[in-house]
Amino acid sequence: MNFNKIKMKKRGNIGGILIFFVALFILLFCGFAISMFVVMLDWLSDDTLPELENLGETGSVNLTKIGDLTVRPTRSFIDALPGIVGVLYIMGFAGILGLSFMFRNTEQRWLLFLFFGLTVMLVIAGIVISVIYEDFYNDSGAVGDRLKDQTLMSFLILYSPALMVMISAIGAIIMFSGGGGPEI
Secondary structure, three states: OOHHHHHHHHHOOHHHHHHHHHHHHHHHHHHHHHHHHHHHHHHHHHHHHHHHHOOOEEOOEEHHHHHHHHHHHHHHHHHHHHHHHHHHHHHHHHHHHHHHHHHOOOOOOOHHHHHHHHHHHHHHHHHHHHHHHHHHHOOOOHHHHHHHHOHHHHHHHHOHHHHHHHHHHHHHHHHHOOOOOOOO
16 A cells, blocks of 8 residues: 555645646736737837838839838738637637646545635636726727727637636536546
8 A cells, every 4th residue: 555645645636726727827818918919019010011111222222122022921920910819829728628637636526616716716817807808999099999800819808707617617527527536
C-alpha cells in the first residue's frame, strides 16, 4: 500500500482546477485587450497607410510602387485580423476544455464547491469585461464603429458571462465525470 498516493488523493486536483480557471481568466482579459488593440491598429492604419501609398519618386526610386507593394498586403492583413482573432479566441476555449481532460477527478467531490465558487468569480469578471466593452461598443465615434466591424469578437465578449457559464459547465462535466476509481 502506497501512502503517498493516498495522501495526494485527499488533496484532490486543486491545482488542475486552478489552472483551468486561471487560463479562462487570462483568455477573457486577453480577448478584450487584443480586440482593443485591433481597433487601435485599424484606426492607425486608416490614417497612415494612404499616405504611404502616395510617396512619389526620389531620384530613380519609385516609392509609390514600393509603398503599394508593401501597404496593400499590410492592409489586407489588418482587415482580416478581426476574424483571425475571433477564431483564435474560440480555439483558446477549445484548448482549455481539452486541458480539462488532463485534470479529471472523480474521487474528491468536495472540489465541486471550489469549482462553483471559481465559476461565480469568473462570471462576475465576465460581466465587468462585458460592461466595459459595451461602453466602447455603444460609442458613436470611431472606436464604436470599429468594434461593430468585429462581429465575432464583439459577440463573444458581450456575451462572455453566458459563455463562461457554458465553458465552466462543460469543464465540470469533463473533470468530475468518468475517470478511474481510486488507485491503492
